[in-house]
Amino acid sequence: xxxxxxxxxxxxxxxxxxxxxxxxxxxxxxxxxxxxxxxxxxxxxxxxxxxxxxxxxxxxxxxxxxxxxxxxxxxxxxxxxxxxxxxxxxxxxxxxxxxxxxxxxxxxxxxxxxxxxxxxxxxxxxxxxxxxxxxxxxxxxxxxxxxxxxxxxxxxxxxxxxxxxxxxxxxxxxxxxxxxxxxxxxxxxxxxxxxxxxxxxxxxxxxxxxxxxxxxxxxxxxxxxx
Amino acid sequence: xxxxxxxxxxxxxxxxxxxxxxxxxxxxxxxxxxxxxxxxxxxxxxxxxxxxxxxxxxxxxxxxxxxxxxxxxxxxxxxxxxxxxxxxxxxxxxxxxxxxxxxxxxxxxxxxxxxxxxxxxxxxxxxxxxxxxxxxxxxxxxxxxxxxxxxxxxxxxxxxxxxxxxxxxxxxxxxxxxxxxxxxxxxx
Numbered sequence: 079x080x081x082x083x084x085x086x087x088x089x090x091x092x093x094x095x096x097x098x099x100x101x102x103x104x105x106x107x108x109x110x111x112x113x114x115x116x117x118x119x120x121x122x123x124x125x126x127x128x129x130x131x132x133x134x135x136x137x138x139x140x141x142x143x144x145x146x147x148x149x150x151x152x153x154x155x156x157x158x159x160x161x162x163x164x165x166x167x168x169x170x171x172x173x174x175x176x177x178x179x180x181x182x183x184x185x186x187x188x189x190x191x192x193x194x195x196x197x198x199x200x201x202x203x204x205x206x207x208x209x210x211x212x213x214x215x216x217x218x219x220x221x222x223x224x225x226x227x228x229x230x231x232x233x234x235x236x237x238x239x240x241x242x243x244x245x246x247x248x249x250x251x252x253x254x255x256x257x258x259x260x261x262x263x264x265x266x267x268x269x270x271x272x273x274x275x276x277x278x279x280x281x282x283x284x285x286x287x288x289x290x291x292x293x294x295x296x297x298x299x300x301x302x303x304x
Numbered sequence: 305x306x307x308x309x310x311x312x313x314x315x316x317x318x319x320x321x322x323x324x325x326x327x328x329x330x331x332x333x334x335x336x337x338x339x340x341x342x343x344x345x346x347x348x349x350x351x352x353x354x355x356x357x358x359x360x361x362x363x364x365x366x367x368x369x370x371x372x373x374x375x376x377x378x379x380x381x382x383x384x385x386x387x388x389x390x391x392x393x394x395x396x397x398x399x400x401x402x403x404x405x406x407x408x409x410x411x412x413x414x415x416x417x418x419x420x421x422x423x424x425x426x427x428x429x430x431x432x433x434x435x436x437x438x439x440x441x442x443x444x445x446x447x448x449x450x451x452x453x454x455x456x457x458x459x460x461x462x463x464x465x466x467x468x469x470x471x472x473x474x475x476x477x478x479x480x481x482x483x484x485x486x487x488x489x490x491x492x
Contacts, residue, residue, distance in 0.1 A: 083471075083478035087459070090477065094456060098361040104407040111485030112478070113406065115437070117358030118488075119453035122434040129350040133364050137371065141342045144375045145335055247344075256435055256454075265347040 081109035089113050093120040122256065128266050128277075204293065204300040213237070213299060218253045218260075218271065223303050228290045229253065229260070230299060231271060239290040239301055240273045246284055260287070338380050342371060345391050352395055357402065366402060370395045437484055445480035452477060 081104065092099040093116055104110050121127060129137075205223065207230065213219055218229040220242060227242040227250055242250050242260075249264035259276060260269040268276040273287035291302035349370055354363035374394045378387070438446045444466075451457040451465055462477075463470045 081478075083474040086478050086481060087474045090452065090481075093358045094452070096360050098359055101405045107407070107409070107489075108482055108485060110403060110407040111489050112481040113485075114356070114403070115481050115484045115488055116453070117356060118437075119434060119449055120358035121355040123454055123456065127351050127354050129347060129354075129364070129367070130360070133350075133367075134346060137346055137368055138343050140368065141346070141371055141375065142339045144372060145339045145342065145380075148375060149335075263348075265344070266351050 080105055081112070086112060086116075090116050093117060202302050204295070205303050206295075207292075207299045207301050210237075210294055210297045210299055217255065220253070221301075223301060226290060226301065226303050228301070230292060230301075237292055237294060237299060239292040240287040241290060243287075244269075244284075245275070245287060246279060251287075335380075341384050341387055342375065342391075345388060346371070349391055349395055352392065353399065356399055362402065366395075366398055370398050373398065433488075437488060440487060441480060441484060444476060445483060448473065448476045449480050449484070 085102065086109075089099045089102075099113075104113075207221055207223060208219075210232075213230060213232045215232050215234065218231045218240075221228050221230060228239050229242050229251075230237065230239045244251055244262040244264065244267050246262065246265055246267045249262050251260040251262055251269065253259075254261050257268075258271065260271075262268070267279050267284055269284075269287055270276055273289065275284035275286060277283075293300050346367065350363055350367045353366045353370070354360070357363055357366065370391060374387075374391050377394075378390055382390070438449060441449070447466065448462060451462045452459075457465065459470050459473050462468075463473045466473065466476075468476065
């Protein structure tokens with residue numbers, strides 16, 4: 079059936095109302111692409127991308143049931159827990175941090191109070207990061223300095239720096255200019271520009287992003303690093 | 305080191321996974337760890353699918369399907385990175401099947417996804433794709449899509465905002481989505 083504005087709008091209305099769109103057979107690739115773009119745009123709207131708690135819980139249980147039901151053939155052997163975790167750390171900042179983060183995650187039910195692992199460094203010195211003039215207002219700028227992965231943020235005359243590592247597992251956060259928040263590419267946690275976690279995650283609220291010490295010296299931004 | 309066990313002729317995907325298997329495996333399989341490894345990817349796979357189908361019901365069904373297929377077809381002696389790669393691969397084929405319900409000849413999945421297989425597709429790239437896409441559109445196209453999708457305006461509200469009739473808004477939206485779809489296809 080030839081695509082037309084009314085038919086496409088019905089698909090859009092379904093998406094906007096978060097209804098499952100009707101499966102209307104399409105005539106050509108353009109009609110499909112228009113719908114794929116619509117879906118992509120709909121998903122870019124704030125606050126829509128995390129699975130609901132109910133769904134998450136149900137699927138976690140289904141996964142556990144399915145793995146146990148399938149059983150594990152005796153001949154199949156797994157790398158040790160530690161090496162498995164380390165090989166999985168490709169997108170993470172540091173293997174050792176991954177292990178720490180994962181251990182914390184798997185300790186249920188009582189979550190441990192979170193302690194910053196590296197930040198701030200106990201022994202360090204003030205080191206130049208960038209010229210103040212190069213830092214735009216209100217847009218967090220990513221930096222890597224020694225062991226620190228961070229964002230430096232300017233609000234008028236105020237400068238702050240935050241760790242760029244998600245406090246769930248240490249993946250490096252992205253800053254979304256569209257939604258003005260930090261977003262974790264690994265599991266979807268989000269943080270406000272202040273570093274505070276947005277909403278709940280898993281069994282509770284994630285700890286805030288730890289601050290990194292920062293100061294301005296002679297029009298240069300300096301951070302406390304090693 | 306464990307022997308390779310294959311029954312019959314493995315599918316291409318399964319052969320791939322077998323080939324990926326690291327030879328240094330040692331120690332007992334821990335089912336609880338395997339469960340954890342799958343579970344820790346639920347949100348990421350859901351987001352991957354949601355950002356492509358744009359509604360919760362389909363995203364939930366597809367996410368469940370991906371995990372059940374993956375668990376049923378995968379060995380347990382793979383690294384977390386291999387498991388993740390496999391989950392994304394299953395997600396791609398599941399998504400292609402989904403779009404075939406709309407258009408029987410739909411076969412193409414995003415090539416950037418396939419090239420980056422083994423890495424988690426990152427959020428900022430999804431967000432960046434939307435931002436880039438909007439920025440390349442003519443002003444009136446960009447505006448109608450922003451109002452409708454990012455701000456959630458109804459057709460009537462959009463019409464009022466843009467000073468157009470409601471049917472003109474639908475036509476503008478139609479042209480904007482078709483143009484954006486062609487642009488996106490062109491860049492992949």
